[in-house]
Amino acid sequence: DAAVRIVSADFPSQLSLHYSGAAGGPSGAFGIEVADFEAESSHLLLHDPALACARAGVLHYFAQRNRGVDPGRLIFRFHESDTVGPGDAALVDQLCVQMGFRRAETPERDAAAYLSGASPELLDNYPELGHFRDAVFYFKLMMCPGVDDLPPIRRWEARDAALAWSFEPVTTGLPGFRTAG
Numbered sequence: 001d002a003a004v005r006i007v008s009a010d011f012p013s014q015l016s017l018h019y020s021g022a023a024g025g026p027s028g029a030f031g032i033e034v035a036d037f038e039a040e041s042s043h044l045l046l047h048d049p050a051l052a053c054a055r056a057g058v059l060h061y062f063a064q065r066n067r068g069v070d071p072g073r074l075i076f077r078f079h080e081s082d083t084v085g086p087g088d089a090a091l092v093d094q095l096c097v098q099m100g101f102r103r104a105e106t107p108e109r110d111a112a113a114y115l116s117g118a119s120p121e122l123l124d125n126y127p128e129l130g131h132f133r134d135a136v137f138y139f140k141l142m143m144c145p146g147v148d149d150l151p152p153i154r155r156w157e158a159r160d161a162a163l164a165w166s167f168e169p170v171t172t173g174l175p176g177f178r179t180a181g
Contacts (some may be wrong), residue, residue, distance in 0.1 A: 001032055001065065004132050006152050015126045018094045031069040032076055032136055034062045036143035038142040079143075084112045084167075095122060112167035134163055 005020045008104070013095030014023070038059055046052040066074075075087040089107035092114050096103045101121050104110040114122040115133060123130045144150050 003061070004128060005029075005065070011141075013126065013128070014095060014098050018098065020093060023098070028073060029065075029069050030073045030075050030087060031062070031066040033066070033074050034059070034081060034139060036145075040143045041143060045122055052067070061164065071092075076133060078137055078140055083116065084108045086114060092122065095126070099125065116165040116167040118167050129176055137163065171172075 004016060007016045007020055007022055013119075017023040019026065019030045021027065023144065044051075044055075046055065048054075050113075056116075057118050073087045073090060075091055077085045077087070086108075089111040092111035093103060093107050095101070096110070098116070101114075102110075113119040115129075117123050117130065
């Protein structure tokens with residue numbers, strides 16, 4: 001979040017400007033939701049004070065950052081829906097307007113195509129958006145509340161963790177993560 005939110009002084013990224021709310025015009029900041037992290041990490045036995053401080057720091061950071069963020073501008077809410085959310089659609093729409101990219105009549109479908117890479121223009125110009133999407137997905141995946149929400153136990157290889165995005169509905173095998181786009 002912080003790496004995307006910070007606007008570079010020498011060559012500001014349009015993604016950073018829009019995500020942080022510094023782009024100007026009729027827009028505002030975006031954010032990601034960490035309620036699952038707060039709930040799941042509250043049960044951790046943190047024997048090292050540095051870990052307890054790190055948890056508190058993460059929760060404080062997101063509480064401060066998301067204080068003024070409209071709930072409709074929270075992005076990458078994979079755990080809540082099978083579809084692209086209004087925050088995802090708003091961010092993609094703002095970037096498309098800024099960059100002169102094609103916009104469809106349905107912002108959600110447009111956002112799904114751009115965020116999945118099916119329409120590669122956005123991720124080609126802002127690869128950090130794809131990396132951010134993947135990092136948020138993995139972060140939220142680690143917050144699975146129970147063993148029933150996890151894939152079956154088997155010998156896993158590194159390539160099994162690679163994400164493949166699509167904007168057509170698919171099933172990941174994880175009940176809390178049915179979205180792919």
